């Protein structure tokens with residue numbers, strides 16, 4: 001039997017991470033009634049769930065924060081160059097308190113479906129707690145790396161001991177003292193967690209399928225002078241960051257790696273290696289577009305790995321050779337490679353000897369069984385589309401979003417999909433999202449959406465929806481830009497390659513944060529070009 005709709009709102013926001021929090025704040029300021037549903041018991045999104053040891057942001061803390069409120073950015077102090085998960089979570093909590101956001105957030109609640117009622121131009125939203133509500137607008141602030149994924153390994157659930165996924169870590173923490181631990185995966189999460197677990201556990205066995213390139217973070221307590229430099233002119237620095245390709249302010253060299261001497265090239269890499277962090281990829285302008293240029297950076301890092309890891313056989317297994325550097329998300333670490341010099345750490349090359357099964361006692365590969373007490377799955381996420389696919393989303397004429405996206409996501413600007421009026425995605429597929437400083441991209445989307453909703457209201461309009469033509473054009477453009485780079489050559493989660501059966505489509509927009517913002521702004525300035533705006537009583541809504 002149908003449960004009656006009990007509440008109506010102007011907007012429903014799904015998720016109370018950095019996107020949902022800021023969206024709520026902005027809609028309130030428009031005088032709208034918005035309700036947020038959040039699966040976790042508190043705010044923070046990614047930083048609420050990913051509590052694994054060593055979890056840390058790979059964007060510098062002075063840049064990984066909201067910029068919309070100067071008092072907020074001035075009063076908050078980060079204790080380290082790269083903030084740890086607990087500190088970022090405290091920050092999210094601080095923002096929620098300061099803006100009094102929690103009173104409009106219902107926690108421990110998952111949205112299960114969202115259906116568009118075309119007659120009334122309203123979204124009907126249902127939750128796993130029995131809520132049945134309606135709203136004119138529905139904003140998916142569901143995150144890009146929020147649907148944790150366990151691999152299909154035979155016997156996976158037969159293991160006798162505890163298992164963990166980095167993206168759903170127990171809140172009380174895990175004590176690995178005296179224990180033998182298996183870590184499956186060597187992506188960003190594993191690379192942060194392994195050194196910390198290895199210092200505590202009796203023994204760690206790392207199961208690596210594909211090695212990754214990682215740059216030392218050179219993390220350190222916050223330098224007071226550096227903090228002051230940012231804060232003394234925060235607005236100007238932020239403005240510069242917003243115009244950058246990644247939304248992160250750091251020095252980009254506009255020279256090609258191939259136009260300089262070997263000496264100059266090595267010096268540039270050395271300087272960036274010593275500085276630490278993802279700014280390494282800014283060493284030359286053509287690292288992600290020219291394979292030969294890329295090879296020089298990749299070989300530099302491989303040589304660093306060979307220098308850090310004492311056993312040459314282990315070093316070769318750790319040195320990535322199958323993908324260009326940067327085409328899988330570049331990792332940032334603290335003593336990752338050095339950890340393999342520890343007597344209590346072993347590396348299993350799963351590419352050579354694949355995992356055959358998980359047994360009650362441990363992990364069995366073609367090379368034999370490794371007995372362990374705990375298994376840590378650092379196996380990643382169903383990126384960018386997984387969280388949306390988990391909700392039954394039906395637009396006009398009952399069309400199902402997952403079905404529409406069966407061959408890969410189709411959006412206009414990564415903000416909306418044709419046939420789904422008033423359904424917005426924050427940092428959706430087709431926007432820079434995971435290729436950028438997420439907070440910069442989140443603020444850009446939320447600001448754009450707020451202006452868009454204000455525009456509709458000012459004109460007495462009810463709906464906005466992209467045209468099929470605009471969407472097709474954007475998808476084609478996104479593919480075209482991606483294929484000008486080396487990215488599609490790697491079997492990465494950017495390509496959907498980590499999920500068996502997921503179509504291979506380059507998910508984020510690679511044209512750059514600054515360029516993308518200009519496009520979005522120009523489209524708005526032209527009266528929301530490529531969108532159809534309608535009113536309930538207007539023929540245009542049909």
Ligand code: NA7
Nearest residue numbers: 145151185186187188189190209210329378379380381493
């Ligand atoms: P990632 O980057 O998707 O890494 C997942 C890792 O797990 C990666 O090394 C995978 O190897 C490995 N994996 C996945 N399935 C298996 C199986 N079946 N057997 C062996 N190894 C497997 O996820 P993270 O959580 O580290 O990082 C995600 C993002 O979060 C990160 O980029 C930051 O933005 C934050 P593969 O490469 O597929 O061979």
